[in-house]
Amino acid sequence: MSQAADGSRDLTLTGVTKEYADFTAVKSLDLTVPQGEFFALLGPSGCGKTTTLRMVAGLDTPTTGSITLGDLDITYAKPYQRPVNTVFQNYALFPHLTIFENVAFGLRRKGVKNVAQPVEAMLELVELTSQARKKPTQLSGGQQQRVALARALINQPEVLLLDEPLGALDLKLRRAMQTELKRIQSEVGLTFVHVTHDQEEAMGMADTIAVMNAGVIEQMGSPVELYDNPRTAFVANFLGRSSLMAATVKEVTSEYVKANMHGTVVSIPIERAHVREGSAWVGIRPEKVLIAAAGTPIDAPGNHIEGGIVTDVNYVGVSTEYLVRMPWGQEIGAFAQNTGHQDILPVGSQVDLSWRPEFAFLLDSDEDPNAGKEEQA
Amino acid sequence: MSDVVAPRRRGPSVAAWLLLPGAIWLALFFVVPFYSLVATSLFDPNGSVLSGYEVTWHFANFSDALRDHWRPLVRSLVYAGIATSFCLVLGYLLAYAIAFKAGRWKTLLLVMVIAPFFTSFLVRTLSWKLILADNGWVVDALQAVHVLGPEDRLLATPVAVIAGLTYNFLPFMVLPLYASLEKIDLRLIEAAQDLHANPFVAFFKVTWPLSLPGVAAGTMLTFIPAAGDYINAQLLGSPNERMIGNIIQNLFTTTGDYAAAGALSVILMALILVLIMTWVRKAGAEDLV
Amino acid sequence: MNPVSRVGRWIGDHLVLAGGLLVLVYLLVPNAIVVLMSFNDNSEARNVYAFQSFTLDNWLNPCKPSGLCSALGTSIQISLLATVVATIIGTMVAFALVRHRFTGRKAANVLIFLPMAAPEIVLGSSLLSLFVAVGLGGRLGFWTIFVAHVMFCLSFVVVTVKARLGGLSENLEQAAMDLYANEAQTFWKITFPLVFPGILGAALLSFSLSFDDFIITNLNAGQTVTFPMFVWGSAQRGVPMQVNVVGTLMFVIALAIVIVGEVQSRRRQNTLA
Numbered sequence: 001m002s003q004a005a006d007g008s009r010d011l012t013l014t015g016v017t018k019e020y021a022d023f024t025a026v027k028s029l030d031l032t033v034p035q036g037e038f039f040a041l042l043g044p045s046g047c048g049k050t051t052t053l054r055m056v057a058g059l060d061t062p063t064t065g066s067i068t069l070g071d072l073d074i075t076y077a078k079p080y081q082r083p084v085n086t087v088f089q090n091y092a093l094f095p096h097l098t099i100f101e102n103v104a105f106g107l108r109r110k111g112v113k114n115v116a117q118p119v120e121a122m123l124e125l126v127e128l129t130s131q132a133r134k135k136p137t138q139l140s141g142g143q144q145q146r147v148a149l150a151r152a153l154i155n156q157p158e159v160l161l162l163d164e165p166l167g168a169l170d171l172k173l174r175r176a177m178q179t180e181l182k183r184i185q186s187e188v189g190l191t192f193v194h195v196t197h198d199q200e201e202a203m204g205m206a207d208t209i210a211v212m213n214a215g216v217i218e219q220m221g222s223p224v225e226l227y228d229n230p231r232t233a234f235v236a237n238f239l240g241r242s243s244l245m246a247a248t249v250k251e252v253t254s255e256y257v258k259a260n261m262h263g264t265v266v267s268i269p270i271e272r273a274h275v276r277e278g279s280a281w282v283g284i285r286p287e288k289v290l291i292a293a294a295g296t297p298i299d300a301p302g303n304h305i306e307g308g309i310v311t312d313v314n315y316v317g318v319s320t321e322y323l324v325r326m327p328w329g330q331e332i333g334a335f336a337q338n339t340g341h342q343d344i345l346p347v348g349s350q351v352d353l354s355w356r357p358e359f360a361f362l363l364d365s366d367e368d369p370n371a372g373k374e375e376q377a
Numbered sequence: 378m379s380d381v382v383a384p385r386r387r388g389p390s391v392a393a394w395l396l397l398p399g400a401i402w403l404a405l406f407f408v409v410p411f412y413s414l415v416a417t418s419l420f421d422p423n424g425s426v427l428s429g430y431e432v433t434w435h436f437a438n439f440s441d442a443l444r445d446h447w448r449p450l451v452r453s454l455v456y457a458g459i460a461t462s463f464c465l466v467l468g469y470l471l472a473y474a475i476a477f478k479a480g481r482w483k484t485l486l487l488v489m490v491i492a493p494f495f496t497s498f499l500v501r502t503l504s505w506k507l508i509l510a511d512n513g514w515v516v517d518a519l520q521a522v523h524v525l526g527p528e529d530r531l532l533a534t535p536v537a538v539i540a541g542l543t544y545n546f547l548p549f550m551v552l553p554l555y556a557s558l559e560k561i562d563l564r565l566i567e568a569a570q571d572l573h574a575n576p577f578v579a580f581f582k583v584t585w586p587l588s589l590p591g592v593a594a595g596t597m598l599t600f601i602p603a604a605g606d607y608i609n610a611q612l613l614g615s616p617n618e619r620m621i622g623n624i625i626q627n628l629f630t631t632t633g634d635y636a637a638a639g640a641l642s643v644i645l646m647a648l649i650l651v652l653i654m655t656w657v658r659k660a661g662a663e664d665l666v
Numbered sequence: 667m668n669p670v671s672r673v674g675r676w677i678g679d680h681l682v683l684a685g686g687l688l689v690l691v692y693l694l695v696p697n698a699i700v701v702l703m704s705f706n707d708n709s710e711a712r713n714v715y716a717f718q719s720f721t722l723d724n725w726l727n728p729c730k731p732s733g734l735c736s737a738l739g740t741s742i743q744i745s746l747l748a749t750v751v752a753t754i755i756g757t758m759v760a761f762a763l764v765r766h767r768f769t770g771r772k773a774a775n776v777l778i779f780l781p782m783a784a785p786e787i788v789l790g791s792s793l794l795s796l797f798v799a800v801g802l803g804g805r806l807g808f809w810t811i812f813v814a815h816v817m818f819c820l821s822f823v824v825v826t827v828k829a830r831l832g833g834l835s836e837n838l839e840q841a842a843m844d845l846y847a848n849e850a851q852t853f854w855k856i857t858f859p860l861v862f863p864g865i866l867g868a869a870l871l872s873f874s875l876s877f878d879d880f881i882i883t884n885l886n887a888g889q890t891v892t893f894p895m896f897v898w899g900s901a902q903r904g905v906p907m908q909v910n911v912v913g914t915l916m917f918v919i920a921l922a923i924v925i926v927g928e929v930q931s932r933r934r935q936n937t938l939a
Contacts, residue, residue, distance in 0.1 A: 105855075475686065
């Protein structure tokens with residue numbers, strides 16, 4: 001990478017593979033995390049994200065490949081020899097040391113003489129000043145999480161690794177801690193690498209997300225990019241929900257790819273079409289699908305499909321989630337915002353569906369349309 | 378680029394160094410001695426400390442030892458078996474009470490279970506001489522309610538020896554039982570009662586099966602030392618209650634008949650191993666090892 | 667609730683607890699007798715093991731019976747030495763078994779278990795066979811007892827430390843390494859302090875096992891006399907009441923150690939709670 005030459009401290013993984021006796025956890029991974037970014041590794045359990053994190057931390061070494069921080073090769077450096085710190089999944093706070101000593105641990109190892117001042121400042125940042133003399137077991141889960149964060153941050157690492165740091169907290173606390181983490185990251189400006197299986201957590205916090213599955217990165221990009229323009233069925237299904245419908249490419253223009261979907265010709269913007277010929281999957285997010293009783297005009301120009309029958313209605317307050325059986329037998333999701341100008345359609349209603357062409361995406365027919373559905377958190 | 382050195386793996390070498398002293402100690406003073414014991418059991422029975430011994434593959438030592446000493450051998454297994462059964466009943470009651478009924482007194486009661494160990498085994502066993510003495514209150518009370526006749530005694534009877542064995546090895550039963558009872562999720566027992574099992578059914582269908590690992594460990598930890606013990610038989614019994622330990626001890630130290638003593642030790646060990654194997658397999662406590 | 671289960675509940679709550687307490691009484695009566703007998707004046711009837719009259723004499727002159735205090739001294743020396751050696755090498759074995767994967771690990775576990783499964787009489791006679799076979803038959807004494815005691819304490823140390831170490835998450839050590847502690851610092855700052863209670867427990871257990879052992883010791887002692895051997899020897903002629911003084915003292919000291927340890931660990935958990 002040329003950035004390394006101009007002194008930047010990007011974290012770069014090149015061709016990293018981790019093999020165990022009976023399986024390969026990470027397969028030839030290439031990844032660059034720009035300095036100062038909040039980066040999320042998102043994937044189901046067993047996808048290799050934690051192994052990747054442990055290799056960056058130095059707790060595991062790659063079978064092949066290299067890991068560099070700027071121009072510093074840290075592939076085989078011991079954990080204590082690299083400017084990387086970790087917030088462990090279950091925090092791994094030292095039970096025999098006070099909160100103060102837990103936070104001071106890294107500084108003391110580095111031979112810092114006066115630890116009191118930085119430790120107190122750090123405890124203030126995470127709002128735990130009053131707990132300094134307590135032992136970890138006397139703290140609540142949220143407090144322990146903040147101690148783990150403080151203990152890592154105080155060393156001013158170049159990269160902070162977070163291994164499912166919010167997994168042990170209940171939902172409400174988790175959302176609060178997300179905001180907190182994001183605030184701290186923008187305050188201290190470190191590179192954060194956050195491993196999680198919770199897509200909302202990743203989307204809410206990260207600048208860039210890499211979706212991992214079975215040891216490889218399926219797709220990497222900003223949350224909006226990943227959600228709107230998934231390249232694989234796994235990403236389409238794991239990140240939010242998608243309906244994938246079989247189709248055949250008919251025509252490719254400079255702006256659109258047109259495909260025949262069970263007799264209806266639908267258009268997909270060229271930058272979202274990842275196939276140019278042959279059979280393919282047309283993908284659409286349920287909240288992008290408009291639904292109306294058969295024959296009622298839908299006030300949006302777009303791909304229009306008739307002959308659906310409502311098979312399930314799930315009223316969730318802000319919206320109503322429909323499941324519609326299409327003439328070719330497939331069930332497609334459609335979420336209608338409860339804006340008040342449409343009555344709820346009962347099960348059995350004849351309906352038409354429609355969506356704007358720019359919201360659809362087109363995937364290779366080799367993709368497994370169910371990939372990522374079961375793993376979804 | 379800094380120098381990249383592939384790391385040395387923390388491999389068997391560290392483990393080997395850690396194991397080495399312990400392994401050597403056990404090899405020299407446990408494995409080799411056992412081999413030596415087997416060799417001793419095959420000595421020419423005519424050897425003596427003065428003339429020296431010779432391994433003559435004299436298998437007749439075994440049959441001779443069995444012929445001469447089968448009574449104490451069987452007695453040892455029977456006494457140990459009875460004491461173990463008593464330990465199981467009493468130990469289960471105590472362990473159950475501590476695990477489920479003691480509330481905040483749990484720790485205190487557990488300390489009380491191990492408290493007997495704080496005083497020397499022999500000194501405590503001697504106290505039983507006092508408790509069971511012919512003119513002691515236990516005998517007096519039993520005579521008063523005519524359980525014992527006016528001339529009957531407890532000391533120097535099998536009752537005293539078995540009571541002593543039960544007493545001495547009871548904590549070895551209580552501790553593993555407690556450990557496995559304590560792990561039982563109380564909600565399982567409640568669930569059983571919720572499913573219309575009365576407390577007795579709930580106990581035999583839920584609690585007891587879940588405590589089996591503790592039962593297996595406890596019975597082994599009680600039976601093995603009890604079968605090899607001779608202190609209780611010596612201090613609380615008469616020559617009629619002598620156990621195999623008394624015989625082995627005497628043959629080694631008094632008679633100097635090493636061949637017979639060795640043979641008896643090997644027989645005892647073999648019997649115990651067979652019993653453990655069958656028992657462990659039956660109780661499903663393989664993971665004890 | 668039907669009557670059967672109500673009766674069952676009552677039995678469960680009261681009879682079980684009462685029964686358990688009775689069993690405890692059975693376990694503890696001899697200790698009480700030992701304390702009582704330490705105040706017994708039996709100068710009149712030496713061979714009768716019964717309470718005669720109260721005296722403080724035994725406590726004031728604990729070393730009066732010849733040989734008692736030297737036997738006690740021998741026992742303490744052997745037990746201390748055996749405890750130190752068994753605790754160190756046993757802890758090393760426990761670390762190897764828990765923290766390292768190597769071929770033969772399973773076999774090593776079984777080897778550790780076997781001395782605990784063998785009756786003492788077998789262990790003792792095996793060692794005696796060996797000592798005789800290598801020509802040490804005439805030189806049994808302090809060192810042969812020491813060797814035997816380390817051998818049987820070793821397994822108990824390994825099992826005790828292993829249990830403590832097994833409950834210690836490797837995460838903590840990894841966290842320490844992540845926070846710039848090298849291998850040695852990680853061991854001394856994290857691993858050792860956290861395993862220490864287990865090691866201390868193992869040492870106390872070793873000491874009491876070693877101090878109390880009679881069967882193995884008796885076979886390998888030669889002319890050396892330990893405290894249990896003194897008791898055994900005097901049991902034939904009439905036990906001096908000072909033996910009960912030693913028993914009571916041991917009981918009190920051990921109880922004090924346990925109580926202090928328990929209070930300490932509670933305080934540690936509740937600091938400024």
